Amino acid sequence: MSSKYLIFLGCAIPYRVSSYEISARKVLAKLGVELVEMPEFNCCGLPLDPVSHEMMLILAARNLALAEQRGLNIMALCPGCAGTLKKVNKILKEDKALREQINGHLKEAGLEFKGTVTTKHLMQVLIEDVGLEKIKSAVVKPLTTLKVAEHNGCHILRPKEYIGFDDPEDPQTLKTLIEATGATCLDYMDETECCGAPSVGVSDKVALQLARDKLNHVKMVDAQALITICPFCHIMYDTNELRIEKMFNEAYGIPILHYPQLLGLAMGMSPDELAFNELRVNASKLLTQVTEGAK
Amino acid sequence: MTETATTKEPNREPIKASEIDPKFKYELSRMHGSEKILRCFQCGTCTSDCPVARYSETYRPRTIIRMAQLGLRDRVLNSDTLWLCAACFTCTDRCPQDIEVASVIRVLRNLAAEKGCVPIVFKEQAASVLESGYAYKIPDLRIKKRETQGLPPLPKGNPESIRKTLKGVKFLENVEKKGEQQ
Structure with a gap:
């Protein structure tokens, strides 16, 4: 089975852990997982959750909405990013009022969250897709x-x-x-x-x-x-x-x-x-x- | 906020009736994440399983939940220990009352942040997201090095679009207003 994902780097990896990115890309390429770059991704939102849950939801929903536009699922290398994107996807799909509130924010940048993509962490891609x-x-x-x-x-x-x-x-x-x-x-x-x-x-x-x-x-x-x-x-x-x-x-x-x-x-x-x-x-x-x- | 601040003893003075806000717990029970705070019966599973409580002399999730239930709004929100939670979610997964303890702590931190009680590191991260889309300022050297490492260019993000979507977020007004302090 071939698999194709938008790669989500987050902040910590480009900031100081490039060895993780380098080795992950090498291994995935050899195992037949295709990675697509996404130049508009931003911070997943998790680091800001302690101070503003709303800000976290907007940042995460923005990433998800961008992936929805591209019609591709996300693979994150960082469990914090993967967890946040999964969690926000679930919350916003289940809570209509909150979804409308967050979409009100996304609309300002011409985006909309619909809940049509999934996020996996690298380890999940390895065990579930590659096998x-x-x-x-x-x-x-x-x-x-x-x-x-x-x-x-x-x-x-x-x-x-x-x-x-x-x-x-x-x-x-x-x-x-x-x-x-x-x-x-x-x-x-x-x-x-x-x-x-x-x-x-x-x-x-x-x-x-x-x-x-x-x-x-x-x-x-x-x-x-x-x-x-x-x-x-x-x-x-x-x-x-x-x-x-x-x-x-x-x-x-x-x-x-x-x-x-x-x-x-x-x-x-x-x-x-x-x-x-x-x-x-x-x-x-x-x-x-x-x-x-x-x- | 410094390390010594977080090791400061929390306020253990006898409680005065005038400090109690009896509506605080109801306010919390209507907020996303702390809906189930009234269910806590103080069993202490959260504290006994908390990896931070093991090493900190002051951070006790059970105490924080009880103070919030009692309506000690200011004591909780001004408490430095609130910021020690590592968000590992062990308490959330093990709470026999299914309270999502870590989320309650997060709600309390959000309320503290709204009134300006927040460690400087979070203000820096928020400012960095507004400026670059990343929570940390990624050094130019790192960005240039990617090429020699055979990595694709770092996503540039779109800070302008990010700022548009974040319009009206309460905490950010605080970052702009009080960013100079602490």
């Missing part, structure tokens, strides 16, 4: 020597009423996708806990303590890498790992990889192609092991 079998058959260098841990993050799963994907209390999709690469996915304590990213800027101390505990638990099971599927979670662990090490006198050295980087390696792509050089926590030890394992 596990096709992913497995694309794996040419199984990462059988690797033992990693996963971090789903919150917005890919919660609130479950709006997201309706996997089980927030015991999520399996990312694990299944990781194991499709040949790597082992380890269980660890508080696996589904928040990374703390949204609290950065309000209280760095609380946010970094949350991330530290996660890293401690990942270290406890000797995971060689932590796999994320969210730009914010990635920033929280990768960008902040050294800071956390200094602040709490810890030593981790755990590389934080985007899932498409892991999959790309298994599909035979080079670390350079997959933007491993953009990572803050050095992954060279892991890469050597992978290359030697494949020989």
Whole structure:
């Protein structure tokens, strides 16, 4: 089955997580998912929800209305964007009065929300459109020597009423996708806990303590890498790992990889192609092991 | 708003009858997201499962819900701890009364923001969306680097169209009026 989506980048990815975008595009192209650029997309609205629910609804509805005009569904790389677009789509489809109010705003720019497109996160596209079998058959260098841990993050799963994907209390999709690469996915304590990213800027101390505990638990099971599927979670662990090490006198050295980087390696792509050089926590030890394992 | 502000003890003074706004909870129960606030029976599931409450000495979702139910409008809306919620939605998914606790917190934050009680970071993000369509100011260097990384050009957005659709949004009047403060 061929699939075609408007790619939704959001703000965090172009701001500081290009390695995620680069690796995701490479992997999707090879798996036959066609991505269409959308020059008029804006922020999904989520960052403004705390201060103005109305502003969030308008921003999200504007993106959805633009996609409706193009007649294509959306694929977002960021779970926050995907979750927001899903949630607003559902809310506005069900609440006529609110829909009319928001459409009143969109009308000012010649747009209208109708509720005719759907949004998926990258992981959903991989599991639902591409499918596990096709992913497995694309794996040419199984990462059988690797033992990693996963971090789903919150917005890919919660609130479950709006997201309706996997089980927030015991999520399996990312694990299944990781194991499709040949790597082992380890269980660890508080696996589904928040990374703390949204609290950065309000209280760095609380946010970094949350991330530290996660890293401690990942270290406890000797995971060689932590796999994320969210730009914010990635920033929280990768960008902040050294800071956390200094602040709490810890030593981790755990590389934080985007899932498409892991999959790309298994599909035979080079670390350079997959933007491993953009990572803050050095992954060279892991890469050597992978290359030697494949020989 | 600084980090020390958020660790400040919330107001634990004895409650005076004059502080209570008995209509506050009804007002909340008519707002999108906090419709079910009256159902809370203070079981504490939200606080015990809250990852932020585990590390913060002051942030307790149950307390915030109770204060709102009691009608302590000013204490809740002026409280810095309101802004510590990480919006992970664990409380929402686990609440036995199906209250959507995180959404109630969001409604309270919206009300606080309308009266100007808001961490500066949110004003900056709102201003950035109006200017560029993105919540963060994406550095030119990053935009130029995309080409060398083999990435398509960054969507330019359409700030003018965005500003048109956002006309009349209450919080933005606040950003324009009070943007200089804090």
